Amino acid sequence: MFLKLVKTDFKYHSRSFFMVVMSVLLANILMLSSKGLVLSLKESESLKIVKTFLIAIAVMFLIIAVFGTIVMITKVFNNKCVSSESYLTYSLPVKRYYHIWSNLIISTVWSVIILVLSGLSAMLWIYVWSGKDSLVNWIRDIQKMFFSDGFSTFSCIFTSICGVFSGLFLIYLCISVVNTSVLKHRPLMMGVLAYIVIFYFQNKVISEFLKFCQNYFDLDCLEHTMAVNFLISGSVCIVFGIIYYILLLHTINKKLEVD
Amino acid sequence: MKDLNVIESNNNIIEINSLTKKYRKKIALDDISIQIPKGKIVGLLGPNGSGKTTLMKVLSGVICNYQGEVFINKKEIGVETKKIVSYLPDKPYFAKWMRPVDVIKIFKDFYKDFKEDKMMSMLDSLGVDTKQKIVTMSKGMIERLQLSLVMSRDALLYVLDEPLGGVDPATRDYILDTIIKNYNPEGTVLISTHLIEDVEKVFDSVIFIKQGKIVLFEEVDEIREKYNKSVDELFREEFKCF
Numbered sequence: 001m002f003l004k005l006v007k008t009d010f011k012y013h014s015r016s017f018f019m020v021v022m023s024v025l026l027a028n029i030l031m032l033s034s035k036g037l038v039l040s041l042k043e044s045e046s047l048k049i050v051k052t053f054l055i056a057i058a059v060m061f062l063i064i065a066v067f068g069t070i071v072m073i074t075k076v077f078n079n080k081c082v083s084s085e086s087y088l089t090y091s092l093p094v095k096r097y098y099h100i101w102s103n104l105i106i107s108t109v110w111s112v113i114i115l116v117l118s119g120l121s122a123m124l125w126i127y128v129w130s131g132k133d134s135l136v137n138w139i140r141d142i143q144k145m146f147f148s149d150g151f152s153t154f155s156c157i158f159t160s161i162c163g164v165f166s167g168l169f170l171i172y173l174c175i176s177v178v179n180t181s182v183l184k185h186r187p188l189m190m191g192v193l194a195y196i197v198i199f200y201f202q203n204k205v206i207s208e209f210l211k212f213c214q215n216y217f218d219l220d221c222l223e224h225t226m227a228v229n230f231l232i233s234g235s236v237c238i239v240f241g242i243i244y245y246i247l248l249l250h251t252i253n254k255k256l257e258v259d
Numbered sequence: 260m261k262d263l264n265v266i267e268s269n270n271n272i273i274e275i276n277s278l279t280k281k282y283r284k285k286i287a288l289d290d291i292s293i294q295i296p297k298g299k300i301v302g303l304l305g306p307n308g309s310g311k312t313t314l315m316k317v318l319s320g321v322i323c324n325y326q327g328e329v330f331i332n333k334k335e336i337g338v339e340t341k342k343i344v345s346y347l348p349d350k351p352y353f354a355k356w357m358r359p360v361d362v363i364k365i366f367k368d369f370y371k372d373f374k375e376d377k378m379m380s381m382l383d384s385l386g387v388d389t390k391q392k393i394v395t396m397s398k399g400m401i402e403r404l405q406l407s408l409v410m411s412r413d414a415l416l417y418v419l420d421e422p423l424g425g426v427d428p429a430t431r432d433y434i435l436d437t438i439i440k441n442y443n444p445e446g447t448v449l450i451s452t453h454l455i456e457d458v459e460k461v462f463d464s465v466i467f468i469k470q471g472k473i474v475l476f477e478e479v480d481e482i483r484e485k486y487n488k489s490v491d492e493l494f495r496e497e498f499k500c501f
Contacts, residue, residue: 004368015356079354087352090321092369093341254324257282258316 001094002102009080009102016076017110020068024117027061028124030054035128062121069114070171073107077172082179086258096252100172100245107168108161145226155227159234166241170198173248180255206236272297272416272447273318278327280313280471287313288325289471295447297415300461302490303451305468306498311451312349314468315420318449319346332415342370345414349421351401353393359404360389370412377441378411399430406434410441417448423457431457459490467497 034054041047079085081099089099127135146156174194178187213232273295280288288310295301303311316322317329320336331340353362359382366373382389385403393401406422422438423431431454439461442448452458459465459479467475474497479490486493 001369008365008368011361012354084348084350085352085354087319087321087346087348087350088365091319091341091344091346092365093338094369095338256322256324258321 002098005092005094005098005102006105009106012080013072013076013106013110016072017069017114020065020072020110020114021117023061023065023068024114024121027058027065028121030058030061031121031125031128034058058125062118065114066118069111073111073168074171074175076107077103078175081172081252082175082256082258090258097249100248100252103172104165104168108164111164111168151224152227155230155234159230159237162234162237162241166202166237166244169241169244169248170195170202173244173251174198176248176251176256180251180257202236202240205240206233209236270297271295272332273449274328274330274333276328278314278317278325278329280310280317280322280325286471288317290327291468291471291473293466293473293476295449297447298445299463300442300448300450302455302458302462302465303449303468304453304455304465304490304494305451306453309468310471311468312420313471315346315348315418315449315451318416318418319344319348321346321348343372343415345370345409345412345417347406347409347417347419347422349424351393351405353401353405355392355394357393358390359387359393362393362404362408363389366408366411372413374411374413378407381407381411381437381441399426402426403430403433403437406437410437413443413446415443415446417442417446419448419450421451421453423452423454428457435461455491455494456489462490465490467494469498 031054034051037047037054038051080089080103090096123135123139126138147153174191177194178190210229210232213228271294273293275291275293278288278291279286291310291314303314305311313322317325317336318331320341323336329336332343334340363375363378366378367375379389382404385400385407387396387400387404393404396404402422402425406419409417409419417438419438422434426434435458438448438450450458450462462479464476464478465482466473475493477485482488482490482493488496
């Protein structure tokens with residue numbers, strides 16, 4: 001049943017995320033077009049304006065894609081689990097927490113896809129505007145910073161996954177909490193407010209914990225310091241993720257009021 | 260009339276003991292207990308805000324934050340009961356992008372008792388294109404589509420919340436006809452409605468619910484015999500506005 005749910009949800013998500021992927025592609029088309037114009041036309045003032053305009057629009061589309069991913073994740077969960085569509089969701093013969101995990105898995109997959117596409121776009125743009133050497137240097141810097149050895153690679157991937165999971169649980173929790181009978185007034189405003197407050201608190205805890213841990217680690221190089229910091233941040237994210245998940249489960253099972 | 264006449268049977272599809280549901284300070288269901296036997300068509304009747312929809316949401320498993328015990332076919336509300344309950348809410352639950360073919364796929368995947376051929380023949384009679392976006396359909400068509408989905412299951416309990424609400428008399432007849440022709444004869448149908456006159460002929464028994472309390476649960480024939488009134492007349496008397 002869980003796999004069937006994932007399959008159904010994937011179909012649901014793919015429609016919403018299609019626009020986000022299109023936005024990334026459009027950003028790349030615009031960026032390549034601006035380079036094409038520069039190569040094919042003579043340098044002039046009007047060409048500069050058009051080029052700047054196209055680059056600005058391309059960057060805007062990429063930013064829209066990244067924020068659009070967060071908006072889509074929120075929208076899909078909101079529609080499926082707290083709006084009128086939830087009548088169908090909750091009358092399906094599956095456990096309620098299956099819906100959380102199904103949404104989580106698919107949202108993670110889409111987040112990774114959009115991140116990879118954005119990364120590739122950034123590489124393409126550096127290559128197009130600054131040349132092959134700049135791209136190679138950029139990749140080398142990234143590799144040195146995050147993937148210099150096994151430990152750095154692991155800590156980077158570990159923290160990314162933990163961050164995405166705890167972030168998604170927090171989004172789901174905020175949506176669910178503002179749809180309980182106690183907080184059901186102005187759910188959008190309350191949800192955004194709840195997210196900002198909790199996210200700020202989580203980051204504060206992470207930074208305080210990092211400060212505290214620095215007393216115990218005396219690392220010689222920047223890369224390893226960063227890797228350890230990543231690992232600590234990821235671990236704190238796990239703790240927050242577990243707390244969010246428990247609260248989310250309790251809210252969905254015991255407190256949620258479906259309209 | 261206030262004396263609750265519970266139809267006693269060992270063969271109950273629904274058993275509710277001391278069910279209470281509150282929305283903040285408002286009590287939607289107030290300590291209700293009832294047993295509904297299998298194989299009946301039961302009308303759940305009451306004015307707006309009396310608790311009909313809340314009771315149906317509890318039975319379908321849509322809301323689970325309540326006090327008391329609710330059993331369907333001797334099982335607590337959960338995954339197992341959802342397999343045997345076919346629920347029609349009082350509003351459409353389709354996503355904007357959905358077409359009938361998408362919802363049919365979902366029902367086929369999740370409900371073993373879903374009969375696709377039955378569904379397709381109902382859609383044929385409605386003249387619905389399975390690839391048309393649901394959002395472009397008329398309100399009446401969406402309601403008929405949703406009802407067709409629900410009635411295409413061989414469920415043990417059909418929970419139909421206001422299936423006749425907001426539709427013209429011709430559609431009302433179509434809906435009633437669809438329910439009568441397609442429900443599993445071994446199953447029970449629980450229908451909530453305001454339009455009692457139109458449907459009382461199909462009810463075996465009726466439940467009157469008022470301010471979250473069940474004030475009457477009797478067989479329709481007994482009502483006619485005992486009170487010398489139709490269900491509609493009795494309802495109007497019980498829920499008269501002063």
